[in-house]
Amino acid sequence: MIAFVIRRLLQSLIVMLVVGFVAFSMFNFLGDPINNMVGQDATEEDRENLRVALGLDKPFYVQFLVYLSNAVQGNFGTSYRLGMPVVDALADRLPATLELVFCAAGLALLVGVPLGVYTGLHRDRWLSKVFLTLSLVGISLPTFLIGILLILFFAVQLGWLPSFGRGDVVDLGFWSTGFLTASGLKALILPSVTLALFQLTLVMRLVRAEMLEVLRTDYIKFARARGLSNRAVHFGHALGNTLVPVITITGLQIGSLIAFAIVTETVFQWPGMGLLFLQAVQFVDIPIMSSYLILIAFFFVAINLVVDLLYYFVDPRLRADRAVAGGH
Amino acid sequence: MMIRRLLLTTAVGMALVASAAADAKVFRFSTSGDINGLDPHLNNEGPTNAMKNNLYEALIFRDHELKLRPSLATEWKQTAPTVWRFALRKGVKFHDGTPFTADDVVFSLKRNNHEQSGMRTYSASIAEVKKIDDHTVEIITKSPNPILDQNLPAVFIMSKAWAEKNNTTTPVQGIVGNESYANTHINGTGPFRLLDRVPDTRTVLVPNKDWWGKAEHNLTRVEFRPIANSATRVAALLSGEIDMMFPVPLQDVPRLKRSAGVKVLEGPELRTVFLGMDQWRDELKDMPGTGKNPFKDVRVRRAFYQAIDIQAIHRVVMRGASTPTGLMIAPGINGFAKDLNDRYPYDPDGAKKLLAEAGYPQGFPVTLDCPNDRYVNDEAICQAIVPMLARIGINIKLNAQTKSKHFDKIGSRSGNDTSFYMLGWTPGTYDAHNMLHNIIVTRDQKAGTGSNNSGRYSNPKVDELARMIGSESDREKRNKMIHEAMKIHKEDFGHIPLHQQALAWGVRDTVANLPQPPNDAVIVRFVKMK
Numbered sequence: 001m002i003a004f005v006i007r008r009l010l011q012s013l014i015v016m017l018v019v020g021f022v023a024f025s026m027f028n029f030l031g032d033p034i035n036n037m038v039g040q041d042a043t044e045e046d047r048e049n050l051r052v053a054l055g056l057d058k059p060f061y062v063q064f065l066v067y068l069s070n071a072v073q074g075n076f077g078t079s080y081r082l083g084m085p086v087v088d089a090l091a092d093r094l095p096a097t098l099e100l101v102f103c104a105a106g107l108a109l110l111v112g113v114p115l116g117v118y119t120g121l122h123r124d125r126w127l128s129k130v131f132l133t134l135s136l137v138g139i140s141l142p143t144f145l146i147g148i149l150l151i152l153f154f155a156v157q158l159g160w161l162p163s164f165g166r167g168d169v170v171d172l173g174f175w176s177t178g179f180l181t182a183s184g185l186k187a188l189i190l191p192s193v194t195l196a197l198f199q200l201t202l203v204m205r206l207v208r209a210e211m212l213e214v215l216r217t218d219y220i221k222f223a224r225a226r227g228l229s230n231r232a233v234h235f236g237h238a239l240g241n242t243l244v245p246v247i248t249i250t251g252l253q254i255g256s257l258i259a260f261a262i263v264t265e266t267v268f269q270w271p272g273m274g275l276l277f278l279q280a281v282q283f284v285d286i287p288i289m290s291s292y293l294i295l296i297a298f299f300f301v302a303i304n305l306v307v308d309l310l311y312y313f314v315d316p317r318l319r320a321d322r323a324v325a326g327g328h
Numbered sequence: 329m330m331i332r333r334l335l336l337t338t339a340v341g342m343a344l345v346a347s348a349a350a351d352a353k354v355f356r357f358s359t360s361g362d363i364n365g366l367d368p369h370l371n372n373e374g375p376t377n378a379m380k381n382n383l384y385e386a387l388i389f390r391d392h393e394l395k396l397r398p399s400l401a402t403e404w405k406q407t408a409p410t411v412w413r414f415a416l417r418k419g420v421k422f423h424d425g426t427p428f429t430a431d432d433v434v435f436s437l438k439r440n441n442h443e444q445s446g447m448r449t450y451s452a453s454i455a456e457v458k459k460i461d462d463h464t465v466e467i468i469t470k471s472p473n474p475i476l477d478q479n480l481p482a483v484f485i486m487s488k489a490w491a492e493k494n495n496t497t498t499p500v501q502g503i504v505g506n507e508s509y510a511n512t513h514i515n516g517t518g519p520f521r522l523l524d525r526v527p528d529t530r531t532v533l534v535p536n537k538d539w540w541g542k543a544e545h546n547l548t549r550v551e552f553r554p555i556a557n558s559a560t561r562v563a564a565l566l567s568g569e570i571d572m573m574f575p576v577p578l579q580d581v582p583r584l585k586r587s588a589g590v591k592v593l594e595g596p597e598l599r600t601v602f603l604g605m606d607q608w609r610d611e612l613k614d615m616p617g618t619g620k621n622p623f624k625d626v627r628v629r630r631a632f633y634q635a636i637d638i639q640a641i642h643r644v645v646m647r648g649a650s651t652p653t654g655l656m657i658a659p660g661i662n663g664f665a666k667d668l669n670d671r672y673p674y675d676p677d678g679a680k681k682l683l684a685e686a687g688y689p690q691g692f693p694v695t696l697d698c699p700n701d702r703y704v705n706d707e708a709i710c711q712a713i714v715p716m717l718a719r720i721g722i723n724i725k726l727n728a729q730t731k732s733k734h735f736d737k738i739g740s741r742s743g744n745d746t747s748f749y750m751l752g753w754t755p756g757t758y759d760a761h762n763m764l765h766n767i768i769v770t771r772d773q774k775a776g777t778g779s780n781n782s783g784r785y786s787n788p789k790v791d792e793l794a795r796m797i798g799s800e801s802d803r804e805k806r807n808k809m810i811h812e813a814m815k816i817h818k819e820d821f822g823h824i825p826l827h828q829q830a831l832a833w834g835v836r837d838t839v840a841n842l843p844q845p846p847n848d849a850v851i852v853r854f855v856k857m858k
Contacts, residue, residue: 039372
């Protein structure tokens, strides 16, 4: 088990290296950061000096190696745009993104699973059909459009919720949280819903399909034959068995939630890593872009690892297999 | 149920907060990007310079009508061709309480001239700053500089003692391993102090109660909150979360005008958007093997100019929010001449004839390089120009890309890798010489001239005039030479000026007074709330 975790962590290092290398090879196609850093009146000599000082005159693989050797020593560079260390910039934005993703994932599960169960159990009720039709909206509308529509309705028309920003945050030293203030919580609602909508419909449809599948299996028939109540059959036997794929998908989707957050964060001016990344792309802020991409690669690997470990707890068969395997 | 209760309690909470703050005058404004930093000698960029002006002060202040007003200097005089004498204001204190003296001026001008300074262009002509006494300085320029006073409003004064104490005596670009205290902290003499700043989220100012001047605002607090997405920015204005924002996307202008409680302030901007043409390659990039560069012929350049229907662009693409121009500089820039501002008429038939005379009756192919995120509707303007030039037989390939790529492609690092391009330019000195020096005179890397003359237009007569303008201290004589240089350039069709785009600010009616200067700067010290 420990060997498994260590192996996976080593693999993550390789993934991060590859992502970093590919990222650096692409940055050349984004344009020139120098023009964004200096004013229009800067002389060519000034521009050239800055280029040399930043090491941008070197080929990309040299830039990558320099970046790596600094990164190994814990120095991820200084943001061209913000003029602050990349580590600080990312650490400032990480809480905003993770709180948003946490709320969105929670929302997707808390609403998606019950809806999936309901539509799975009551296939023919009109309410199920309403849910399924609405879920098409969630899948087909692009995130930014949903975000703007929500802003238009809840912020502009009704004036209930803020259209942008994170509200007041409480700084806990290592973490800035919006969970502790009224304005922080209000500010979370629209972005979370926007970000969650796609995942929510995905979870709902997945649970529904799994429920339909499971309800046809022999052990459910057997459970009914034993005279168990509907409640015991549906929630004791059926639901538990639908959860394995749900966990896999949700886990993997948390990675894409962090990635999708780029769009949501831009629409709501949410001060997270996604917004930071998007602005970095526009500015050609290479230190931020590379560090962000490598960090995201790490997240994906780590989440996959957690998902794999979760299987052990949800699926008793895996535990049994391992126990037997360990006996050899 | 829970959500409803939550909403209810927060709504009540909001109402309480609102009533408690009834006498507060808070001005909240927004634009698409954050300011680039707080160091007054870095980041030569419009909104950033405007923010510096709230916190720091220069010797001279440029107001919303672009007029110069005394600021940290009470009066100044050019005592010799290369000598300017400034009397400094007495009794001024920096935000931290240290008194302002001539030492701070000497220090700040030197800091502004540091090799990593982003604002050096405004003080580059200064050779030396002499302290005469605690409240008098003399500035010696390298050569006669008749427009030094026009440059000084962008050279901000920082406390020497504070900079030394915090080890921030030089400006520092965002380079690995370097951090700059002055880029994250403020100690100016300006009418506002910095209360709080979170990059990309908010910059909060409060009035400086010890400011030497008489406040022309009635504010108790100022919040600058950038919003990148323009649709969200419009929504935030409509919902009343902000009091003012810019720029308003052109397609939203009519809608905002119809909305209750919101108005749109429009005015001409100082930037001139123009097209440039490759006049130096012997062979046009899109005509390999022919050995020809049609743009070397003034008739071809003229044909391009007269084939562009600027009124159609003004009406359709810009929805009226532009001022077509015949000159490379806008009204408000010293050297602007009304008699040169008339455009050559739109005349596609004449243009066709000119092309035929030049030996291109069938036209020729050329690529138009265009940014798509820099100027108002930049890509759309280029898209409109493609069929206009197709009418006279020019086969245009449009290459629209982000500004980071566009400026790199047409810039000097890529060897001006363009045949036909769009660029916009605001003379940062508010003087025509800046336009001549950067865009119009012959490109010379060593001398640092023509560094944005991407088509490398070159006329020795203009170069000579520009050189003389640079050191002529007689205003009238100087303006005559500017007129002559601009006239030659116009008749040479060195560039094709298009228009000045309009400023569009969305303002809520909670704002009682908000001047809109043509440099697109929000001058917070003149803002009054109802």
